Amino acid sequence: MRSSSILSVAALLPFAYAQLNDLAKAAGLTYFGSATDNGELTDTEYTSILSNTSEFGQITPGNTQKWEYTEATEGTFDYTKGDVITSFAANNSQLVRCHNLIWYSQLPSWVSSGTWTNATLIAAMKAHIQSEVTHYKGQCYAWDVVNEAFDDSGNYRTSVFYEIIGPEYIPIAFETAALYDSNVKLYYNDYNIEYAGVKATAALNLVKDLKARGIQIDGVGMQGHFIVGSTPSLATQSANLKTFIDAGVEVAYTELDIRFSSLPPTSTGLTTQSSDYVNTVQACLDNMPGCVGVTIWDYTDKYSWVPSTFSGAGDACLWYANFTHHPAYDAVTSVLASYSGSGTAAVATAAATTAASSASSVAVVATTLATSVKSSVVASSSVAAVKTSATSAAQVATSATSIAVASTLATVKSSVAASSPVAAVKPTSATSIAIASTLATVKSSVAASSSVAAVKTSATSAAQVATSATSVAVAPSSSATAAPSPADDECDA
């Protein structure tokens, strides 16, 4: 029976799609991504994985869209290096989280040590945002408009912007960014806001304040630079994401890495790192669709920022420096796989309901015709009469099934295009396709038969297959009356 081999194929699907971005999308996230940087792109072993969209559907330029690169001299804009990253992403059809517009760090000295008045610094800030957002218009999924504006006590962090302009620099930055790309998501991005506390409250109040004033803010990025063994729990992170989502923004983990404070890691440490990664990724999965994705802050220890920033620390990524996986990679793919289809279950259910409803009229009529053809076949005595009846039975079955399959596939296709409910829809379409193929075989064996008994047997099978095909494809509706009509045999797998 075909159905057993279909089940085996379905059981293999999780292994066939066992990479981060494929699994994240099947679960209902928009992407799984990685930060990168220009110097690494000459490493072909590195780029072969970074460009693999089964692993990464999104890229963040780690440095080269920052102010010190893009406007090192006042009024002279240079996007050469940032463009290399967006070009890499475009070549691979990957989303880009553009990063960042206003941050206290990595500023050219003409900004950080300039002589400013409130008005001149606002003008410089607006000119920078206007140029950069305009340059990258249409290329960014999101912009980190303001990065790290609060200190760990929840107060505004000291910066040239805060000192000269005051807290208004943040709303001004968001309002300005909104003017130059109406389709990009505008994010506030920070660390130590992944759990409830004074800093998360400060970020939340910023969101509420901007929204209350009608200023566009679409998302909050939780950076997620964690330490093995002190990563916030699943419950803590999940509740925190929900608090932000309830304030009317989407959320994402934007810079996830989980470092060991000292090296080398023990095997117990690696197990802890796995569960720490799972806590974070699962917190996002538990908050779909408000949580849209997870970005790791580069994928391999070979290019991690950790060792040069935190002395003695490292091994924070999902791949080791030699491009083999940390155990945490398998833990992350497992948790993503376990959520397959869940983020879009409602979409898949709606697709199935629509398909069933449009096919149900066909099913009822086809079942009736198949039954009457079956009795006329059983009552026939000449080979020619039986062959004619049997062929009609098979044709009715084929067209009923094609209509059901075509209808299911069309609906499934658009729902897949919209949201990738792979796990939910594959079994349905696979079954319909298998039934259509079985009917075609029955039909040719009827046409090839020469004895009445053989033809009767084949015709009876055809009628039975027709009945079961339609009952599998749909839940029959007693009110449906439309007649079956010829349909294409086309079945897109």
Ligand SMILES: *[C@@H]1O[C@H](CO)[C@@H](O)[C@H](O)[C@H]1NC(C)=O
């Ligand atoms: C992506 O990576 C997976 C896992 O290593 C591999 O099976 C697949 O062939 C890669 N795809 C491409 C296009 O290289």
Ligand SMILES: *[C@@H]1O[C@H](CO)[C@@H](O)[C@H](O)[C@H]1NC(C)=O
């Ligand atoms: C993207 O593709 C173009 C055309 O093939 C190529 O010239 C360019 O170097 C690629 N960009 C990157 C960053 O690989």
Ligand SMILES: *[C@@H]1O[C@H](CO)[C@@H](O)[C@H](O)[C@H]1NC(C)=O
């Ligand atoms: C700077 O100017 C802006 C815009 O007029 C204003 O909202 C803000 O309060 C001013 N800052 C200071 C420190 O005066």
Ligand SMILES: *[C@@H]1O[C@H](CO)[C@@H](O)[C@H](O)[C@H]1NC(C)=O
């Ligand atoms: C890769 O690096 C890791 C971590 O140092 C090590 O445990 C592993 O044995 C290495 N694998 C290979 C194939 O070199």
